[in-house]
Amino acid sequence: HYGAAPDPRTGPPARARDTWELALIRAALEAGVPLLGICRGMQLLNVALGGTLVQHIDGHAEVPGVFGHHAVKPVPGTVYGDLAPEETSVPTFHHQAVDRLGEGLLASAHASDGTVEAVELPGPPWVLGVQWHPEMGTDLRVMRGLVAAASAR
Template identity: 45%
Template sequence: MNTRNRRPRIGISTYREHASWGIWQLDAATLPATYVDCVAAAGGIALLLPPTGNASDVSDPSYAAETVAGLDGLVISGGPDVDPARYDEACHETTDAPREQRDAWELALLSAALERDLPVLAICRGAQLLNVLYGGSLIQHVEDHRGGVAVFGSTQVTLDPAALPGSILGPSVTASCYHHQAIARLGEGLAITGRAPDGRIEAVVASDRTFVVGVQWHPEQDRELRLFAAFVENAGKVVV
């Protein structure tokens, strides 16, 4: 339970894409509302953290550090593929075009959050990016982890009940998934705490941090409030 006089402030990274709504078609900072709703339902205040259009801002450690200084927790959201150049591999033919701004921004946010030992929940692309930050690599093409174009699939994840997130969710969970990439070489300092039936890595934790969890599935799509509540509760313990 958060014993402070305010709700934990949770930063959520966002897309920066060309989008349309109403009569408008513009570059926009966007995010599925499910992320915001889950943070709010878990007792936090959601603050959106889009990459700016200034390349020097998104890769500047001091800019990210100042941003993270105002937060109690960080969510790295799902989205397009991580640029394979980040883990020194050539681009597979199915890999998305690089989002260099977003990669740089989220890596800087993650680094700043880890430096402060802030609670981090890294979702889908976020888990992959966490692995890359720790020196790992990705499988660039995985079959059958989508339900179709813009349709979530479903997977059964076996979890270690003695470690996050299994200590919250139990030994297994049926989860929504939508990805065609996955963790390959595990980053040094991360531990595997969940796998899919095909053996793919589905959950990781940073062994040297209090609450840094990466999940390959989409708990926001499932409104898995147990995981969000535990994350926000830990954010409420951050000393300010």
């Protein structure tokens, strides 16, 4: 969707899933509804807005098929930075990441190696993408942020 040749370590593309999920993201953005992209969802949010991906990175998935943890550091003054102002350990399982940011997106958290771990669109609406899986951990701040944004709509 962004013109790069597939990296052999990415596995076969899920073209139908990509098409459907990109359409869903674009529809949510057009409708102005709060949007939270998780892991692949953050990556597709970036692609939907014209960004690109690093198709394979090492060190962000400890054991294949098992969630690991690593620290993310928020960018002060961002939506994510306001939700979680301190460095936080997050549940993670990914091998791809944002390369070039999509139009209008801001990086709002990074891993220690510089990998973009959260992105957002200045709002409204509330649009946040996180590289990790907040639904798999005990830190509910991202999920509470989505619920608050949806409740205020």
